Amino acid sequence: MLFENLYKESDRVIAQRLLFAGLELAVIFGLGFLCVLVGSADKKPTVYHPPDSERLAFVDKICSEFPKPEQFNFVEKTSLVSSYKIGVKYKYKTDRNFDEISPTFFIWFNSNGWRRAPEDWLTFYKDNYTITIENFDLPNYNYAISCAEREE
Numbered sequence: 001m002l003f004e005n006l007y008k009e010s011d012r013v014i015a016q017r018l019l020f021a022g023l024e025l026a027v028i029f030g031l032g033f034l035c036v037l038v039g040s041a042d043k044k045p046t047v048y049h050p051p052d053s054e055r056l057a058f059v060d061k062i063c064s065e066f067p068k069p070e071q072f073n074f075v076e077k078t079s080l081v082s083s084y085k086i087g088v089k090y091k092y093k094t095d096r097n098f099d100e101i102s103p104t105f106f107i108w109f110n111s112n113g114w115r116r117a118p119e120d121w122l123t124f125y126k127d128n129y130t131i132t133i134e135n136f137d138l139p140n141y142n143y144a145i146s147c148a149e150r151e152e
Contacts, residue, residue, distance in 0.1 A: 052081050055149065060088045062129055063147035067108050068092070069101040075141040080148070087148030091141040098135050105133055125150060 056079060075091040094101070109116070109124045114131065117123040123132040134144040 052086060055086045056081055056088070059086055059129065059147050059149060062131065063088050063090050063145055066131065066145060066147070067104065068145075069094070069096065069104045071096055072101070072143070085148060085151065087146055089144050089146040092143040092145070093141045094143065102133075 060079070071094050073093045075093050077091070078089045080087045080089070108114075109131075112126075114124040114126045117125055117130070120132070122134065123130055125131075128150050130146075130148050130150050132146045132148075134146065136142050136144065
């Protein structure tokens with residue numbers, strides 16, 4: 001028959017077109033996936049940094065809840081918020097000497113997972129935070145406790 005080959009060839013052409021269309025889609029999706037994969041390999045994971053006020057409030061909470069020895073009288077608090085560091089410093093006055101009150105600090109640090117910084121024996125760190133104890137011989141205060149985010 002004359003028209004029998006016409007229909008068979010059309011079916012073959014349609015099948016080829018569907019095959020090529022499927023291959024084109026596979027190539028397009030494959031290249032798209034490859035672009036996403038290569039593009040994301042260069043990126044570092046995104047880390048959420050809360051606003052400075054939240055960060056300062058958290059650091060302040062660490063310092064304000066830090067246990068103080070008896071007769072440790074609060075003098076003042078100062079805050080530091082800059083582009084590279086966030087911290088607070090609490091200043092205290094007492095008649096007690098450092099050898100008498102230091103065990104209070106060291107016991108608390110050890111029992112709460114804080115580690116001593118190798119460069120300063122009065123600085124302790126945990127996660128992203130540091131606490132530093134300072135001993136001064138000044139008329140208005142003689143101890144300071146500073147809490148800050150660790151510098152990365």
